[in-house]
Every structure is written in structure tokens, then in C-alpha cells.
Amino acid sequence: MNRLVFYTALLMLLNVALLLPQAKNDRGSARAPLRVGLVFDVGGRGDKSFNDSAYRGVDRAVRQLGVQAEYIEPGDGSDRESGIRLLAAQGFDLILGVGFIFSDDLYSVASEYPNTRFACIDYAKFDAHGFVEPPPNMVALKFREEEGSFLVGALAALTSKTGVVGFVGGMDIPLIRKFEAGYAAGAMYVCPNCRVEAGYAGVTGDAFKNPAKGKELALAQYASGADVIFQAAGSTGLGVFEAARQSGENGIPLRLAIGVDADQWNEAPGHILTSMTKQVDVAVFETVKAVKEGRFRGGVRVFGLKEQGVDYVYDDNNRSLISDQARARVEALRLKIIAGEIKAPTERK
Amino acid sequence: MSASVGEAAFALTLSAAVIRISVPYVLAALGGFWSERAGVINIALEGLLLMGAFAATVGAWFGHSALIGVTTGVLGGMILAGLYAWLTLVLRADQVVCGIAINLLADGGTRFFMKVLFDSSSNSPRVDAFDSLSRGGVAIHPIVLATILLVAVSTLVVYRTPFGLRLRAVGEHPEAAASLGISVSRIRLAGLLLSGALAGLGGVWLAADQRQFVAGMSNGRGYIALAALILGRWRPQTAALAALGFGAAEALQIALQTSGRSFERFGFALQALPYVLTLVALAGLVGRSIPPKALGRNEN
Numbered sequence: 229m230n231r232l233v234f235y236t237a238l239l240m241l242l243n244v245a246l247l248l249p250q251a252k253n254d255r256g257s258a259r260a261p262l263r264v265g266l267v268f269d270v271g272g273r274g275d276k277s278f279n280d281s282a283y284r285g286v287d288r289a290v291r292q293l294g295v296q297a298e299y300i301e302p303g304d305g306s307d308r309e310s311g312i313r314l315l316a317a318q319g320f321d322l323i324l325g326v327g328f329i330f331s332d333d334l335y336s337v338a339s340e341y342p343n344t345r346f347a348c349i350d351y352a353k354f355d356a357h358g359f360v361e362p363p364p365n366m367v368a369l370k371f372r373e374e375e376g377s378f379l380v381g382a383l384a385a386l387t388s389k390t391g392v393v394g395f396v397g398g399m400d401i402p403l404i405r406k407f408e409a410g411y412a413a414g415a416m417y418v419c420p421n422c423r424v425e426a427g428y429a430g431v432t433g434d435a436f437k438n439p440a441k442g443k444e445l446a447l448a449q450y451a452s453g454a455d456v457i458f459q460a461a462g463s464t465g466l467g468v469f470e471a472a473r474q475s476g477e478n479g480i481p482l483r484l485a486i487g488v489d490a491d492q493w494n495e496a497p498g499h500i501l502t503s504m505t506k507q508v509d510v511a512v513f514e515t516v517k518a519v520k521e522g523r524f525r526g527g528v529r530v531f532g533l534k535e536q537g538v539d540y541v542y543d544d545n546n547r548s549l550i551s552d553q554a555r556a557r558v559e560a561l562r563l564k565i566i567a568g569e570i571k572a573p574t575e576r577k
Numbered sequence: 578m579s580a581s582v583g584e585a586a587f588a589l590t591l592s593a594a595v596i597r598i599s600v601p602y603v604l605a606a607l608g609g610f611w612s613e614r615a616g617v618i619n620i621a622l623e624g625l626l627l628m629g630a631f632a633a634t635v636g637a638w639f640g641h642s643a644l645i646g647v648t649t650g651v652l653g654g655m656i657l658a659g660l661y662a663w664l665t666l667v668l669r670a671d672q673v674v675c676g677i678a679i680n681l682l683a684d685g686g687t688r689f690f691m692k693v694l695f696d697s698s699s700n701s702p703r704v705d706a707f708d709s710l711s712r713g714g715v716a717i718h719p720i721v722l723a724t725i726l727l728v729a730v731s732t733l734v735v736y737r738t739p740f741g742l743r744l745r746a747v748g749e750h751p752e753a754a755a756s757l758g759i760s761v762s763r764i765r766l767a768g769l770l771l772s773g774a775l776a777g778l779g780g781v782w783l784a785a786d787q788r789q790f791v792a793g794m795s796n797g798r799g800y801i802a803l804a805a806l807i808l809g810r811w812r813p814q815t816a817a818l819a820a821l822g823f824g825a826a827e828a829l830q831i832a833l834q835t836s837g838r839s840f841e842r843f844g845f846a847l848q849a850l851p852y853v854l855t856l857v858a859l860a861g862l863v864g865r866s867i868p869p870k871a872l873g874r875n876e877n
Contacts, residue, residue: 275699427834430848438796439787440601444594444828448835451590463699463791470787 285512374410381414442467599824615768623799624683629780654777
């Protein structure tokens with residue numbers, strides 16, 4: 229029995245020890261440098277997407293603004309909150325949580341530490357009365373995914389030879405429906421006679437990690453005539469890319485896919501028309517900069533096309549897949565959205 | 578004329594999808610059959626599938642060959658099933674608890690070794706895998722062929738051979754079997770290893786279908802397979818048929834989503850179908866599903 233207590237205590241101690249952030253000391257500046265803590269989402273470092281993007285933002289702040297940064301990669305569940313709490317207790321100036329999953333935890337810790345500043349990417353806290361505004365010492369960094377999706381939707385329709393474009397979502401929730409709504413609106417805007425097929429992998433969190441289902445959804449959409457599919461489905465989307473790879477040879481016409489969050493060209497080279505990117509790094513860097521320059525304000529900050537918070541990839545890799553006319557048309561749409569002449573919808577009609 | 582051609586093409590696409598989706602269900606259900614008829618509950622099918630997929634990917638990557646991938650995938654399932662056998666047969670631990678532990682181990686362990694081997698806990702690089710022997714025709718994929726064959730062979734072995742008789746005896750009344758000089762543990766070990774091999778092959782299919790390993794890619798398929806086994810009343814052909822039925826429900830759900838949004842709600846109802854049917858079968862509403870008598874009971 230005593231042994232059991234001993235080992236339990238030992239394990240708990242280890243747990244705490246593992247959580248202790250590894251300090252990166254940037255000595256040399258005369259004044260005490262700004263201290264920034266970043267807590268990663270479950271995917272963690274090296275996800276080639278969301279988390280890595282946030283890391284790049286902080287890393288840039290370290291190099292350009294001389295701030296001091298610490299990173300925590302939590303495991304599942306309650307570790308997230310203890311990570312945030314630990315940083316807050318150590319007197320960090322700014323604490324960043326990567327992902328909507330931090331909404332509740334950051335909200336409660338921010339309320340307890342009114343002198344510490346917090347930032348939550350994709351903040352989405354709701355109660356019975358609807359959206360809950362973040363406390364004054366916390367900024368919610370949100371993105372207009374529908375605007376970027378609008379542009380890739382237009383690009384998909386302009387590139388499609390069949391007049392049918394597809395969308396594969398992960399979990400069927402409002403956040404993912406925003407991608408679909410913008411995408412469908414963009415496609416219909418440039419091609420009113422086009423058809424948009426949409427499918428979701430499921431209604432639970434597991435729907436974001438079911439590549440086999442993603443592949444079947446994509447194959448069904450390709451079979452019904454779609455030749456470009458946009459995925460917003462986590463690793464389920466890898467199945468969409470795999471379905472796209474099975475084309476362009478053996479008499480099957482070339483089928484394309486559109487990546488999400490980060491440039492996903494490397495997942496299926498030659499089959500990725502473009503990727504709708506979220507510039508998490510820009511949002512993170514701007515937030516650190518605001519703290520550094522003493523103009524941090526709490527509340528909701530939204531990053532759309534205008535703020536370059538969302539965009540699509542156009543580079544040497546995919547240039548050959550996109551016609552000059554299509555590129556010009558989409559760039560014209562970008563200006564119209566920025567000018568407010570077009571409003572990308574967040575819900576599909 | 579063109580409508581009928583379209584319908585034929587749709588039917589062909591749909592049946593190909595049904596087969597692709599059903600293969601892991603059938604193989605895992607068949608795996609469950611082998612261990613449960615020997616009296617060992619196999620809630621670990623989920624972990625065995627995942628382990629098979631992981632081992633197949635690692636084998637195919639380092640061996641540069643699809644065949645090596647298939648071999649390591651099957652072996653991986655067997656090794657994990659061997660661990661399960663050690664826990665339940667040697668240490669006599671509770672079967673359901675151990676099964677869940679095996680699933681958790683597979684989930685965490687694969688991520689850990691992914692990070693070690695490929696420096697990413699979520700996605701492996703692309704690997705070699707078998708293709709169908711003709712384009713578009715999934716029906717002649719070697720693993721599909723093997724699956725059909727394995728269902729037939731399992732039926733034969735269990736109902737027509739001395740080993741099959743012993744296996745069933747151990748699953749129904751281990752004490753009686755032991756009194757006749759049958760080693761209960763040895764028979765159960767054989768059942769579990771076969772279970773691991775079959776579910777491992779199901780995992781191979783998952784990895785081959787994606788040409789890579791993705792963390793958590795079994796995504797609950799092991800539990801669906803267990804449901805198919807129960808619905809199929811612990812018989813290979815009926816379990817395979819139930820698994821095929823679940824695959825068809827999923828394919829239909831995908832097809833409905835694609836053909837228009839009006840069917841959406843109906844589609845998600847279809848997704849719940851396997852679980853509802855299993856509950857119905859367990860409750861005995863449509864012909865009672867009776868498990869092997871000694872299922873879940875460790876030998877004294």
C-alpha cells in the first residue's frame with residue numbers, strides 16, 4: 229500500500245516536472261525582456277500546419293523583437309489548463325493558446341490573472357446566451373476562413389473542366405461549415421451553373437482522423453463528376469489527397485484537391501491545386517508586437533483577407549495548374565472582398 | 578439509355594466502395610470470431626487493427642516492399658495478440674479490462690514509435706502497397722481475395738476439424754474440455770494468435786488503402802467489427818455478412834451525402850445503424866444472439 233502511494237506520488241511529481249517549460253534564455257538586452265509562453269494544441273510541434281505556424285510567429289518575435297519565449301507541448305485533457313496556469317503563475321507577460329480547444333481554459337485562467345495578457349487562436353466560447361466575449365486582458369484571434377475559402381472556391385470552379393467541385397469536411401460543426409459556405413459561394417459566384425458537392429466524415433471529433441472515410445467521400449464525389457475537391461478535415465483530408473493521387477494515369481483524368489491551413493503541396497505533388505492558408509504566424513507575431521509596443525487590447529481580433537490573415541498558395545509548385553485568367557479573376561475577387569463589395573457567407577444557404 | 582448507363586456506373590461505384598469499406602470490418606470480425614469462440618472476449622480488435630496498420634507501414638517502409646509490409650502487419654497483430662494472451666491466459670487478468678488496455682497501448686504506442694521512427698507522431702511517409710490487379714476493379718485486389726478465402730477456410734476449420742471442435746469446446750465449457758486432456762490455455766492462445774493475424778491483415782488493408790499510417794486511423798472499426806460478430810451470432814459467414822452490411826450502410830451514407838443535401842439527416846441515421854442493430858440483436862428482438870458460454874471467463 230505504501231509502495232502504491234509512493235509510486236503515485238512519484239508519478240505526479242514527474243508529471244509536474246515534465247510540464248516545467250524549458251527556458252530559452254536570450255540574455256544580453258539591458259531591460260528585462262518580454263516573456264511569452266506558447267501552449268500547443270494536441271497535434272503539437274511538427275504538425276506541419278496549425279501548431280508549427282504559431283511556433284513560427286513566436287520564433288519571429290524572438291528574433292526580431294528580442295522577446296523571450298517558452299513552449300509547452302501538453303498531452304491530453306487537463307494538462308492544457310495546468311500548462312497555462314503554470315505560465316501565468318510564473319509571471320509571463322503574454323500567454324498564447326493554439327486552438328479553439330483552449331477557449332474555456334484560457335477564459336477561466338485569464339479571469340484569475342487580470343494582470344497577465346492572454347491570446348487564444350480560434351477562440352470560440354459559447355454559453356446559453358451565445359458567444360462569450362473574452363475578458364479585457366485577453367485577445368481572441370479569429371480568422372475569416374470563409375474569405376479564403378471563397379477565393380479557393382472561385383479558383384476551383386474556374387479550373388474545373390466538369391463544372392462540378394467538391395468539399396470534404398471533417399466534423400460537422402459551424403467552424404467547418406464556414407469553410408464550406410465560403411467555398412460554395414466562391415464557386416457559384418464565378419460559375420452560377422456549377423454544382424458543389426459537399427460531404428462530412430462524421431459528427432464526432434473522430435471525424436478529423438479517419439483518412440479511409442475521407443478517401444471514400446472523395447472517390448464518391450470524383451465519381452459523380454467533381455474534378456477539384458477542397459478538404460477541411462484534419463488527417464481525414466489525407467484520404468482526399470490519396471484519392472486525388474489515383475488519377476491522371478491509366479485513362480483516369482487528372483483530379484485535383486485543395487489543401488487547408490498550411491501549404492499541403494507535398495502531400496500529393498501535382499494534385500494540389502492550391503491550399504487555403506491561415507496565417508496563424510502573422511496573427512501571433514502581431515499580438516506579441518502589440519504587447520511589446522504597449523498597445524495590446526483585449527477583445528476579438530479578426531484576421532481576414534484584408535489583414536492577410538487568410539490567403540491561398542500560388543507559387544512555383546502550382547503555377548502550372550492555375551491559368552493566368554483564373555489567377556487574374558481570383559485576384560480581382562480578393563480586391564472586391566477587401567473593399568467590402570463582396571461578403572463571403574459563413575453559412576451555406 | 579444514358580440514364581441506365583449512369584445507374585449501372587453508379588451501382589458499380591457503390592459496390593466497389595462497399596467492398597473497400599467492408600474488408601477491414603470482415604477481417605477484424607473474423608479475428609474476433611477466432612478468439613471469442615475460444616472463450617476470450619476480444620474488445621482489443623481496435624488495437625489489433627491499428628497495430629497491423631502501423632507494423633505494415635513500418636515493414637513496407639524499411640523493407641521497400643509491399644509484401645514485407647503485409648508480413649510485418651500480420652506479425653504485428655499477432656505480437657499484440659500474444660501480449661493480450663499473456664495478460665489473460667497466464668496472468669489471468671480480466672479480459673475486458675486488458676482489452677481496453679491493449680487498445681490504449683496501441684494508440685499511444687504507435688504514436689510514440691511514429692515519433693521515434695519518422696519524427697512525426699501523426700503521419701508516416703508514403704509506402705509501397707499492393708494494387709488491384711486491374712484498374713478500378715477492387716474485386717481482384719489480393720487482400721480482398723484472401724478475405725473471401727479466409728472466411729471459407731475459417732468455417733471449414735472450426736466446424737470440420739478436431740482443432741475446431743476443441744476450440745469450440747474450450748469456448749463453451751473449458752472445465753469439461755480440460756477434463757478430456759485438452760490444454761485450454763494452448764487452444765485459447767492459438768485462437769488469439771489467429772485473431773491477431775486476421776485483424777492485423779485488416780490493418781494492413783487500412784494502411785495499404787492510404788499508402789501510409791495515420792495516428793488513430795482504425796477510427797473505431799474494431800468496435801464495429803465486434804458488433805458484426807455479435808450480430809452474426811459468432812459464425813464466420815454470418816459475421817462476414819453483417820460486416821458487409823455495415824460496410825454497405827456506410828457506403829450508402831457517403832453516396833447519399835454526395836447525391837444531395839436533402840438526405841443528410843437520413844445519412845447520419847445510417848451511420849448509427851450498426852450500433853442500433855447490434856443492440857437489437859443483443860436484446861433478442863430479432864432472433865437472440867447467444868455468445869459462447871465461457872466467453873469472458875478465465876479458466877480456473
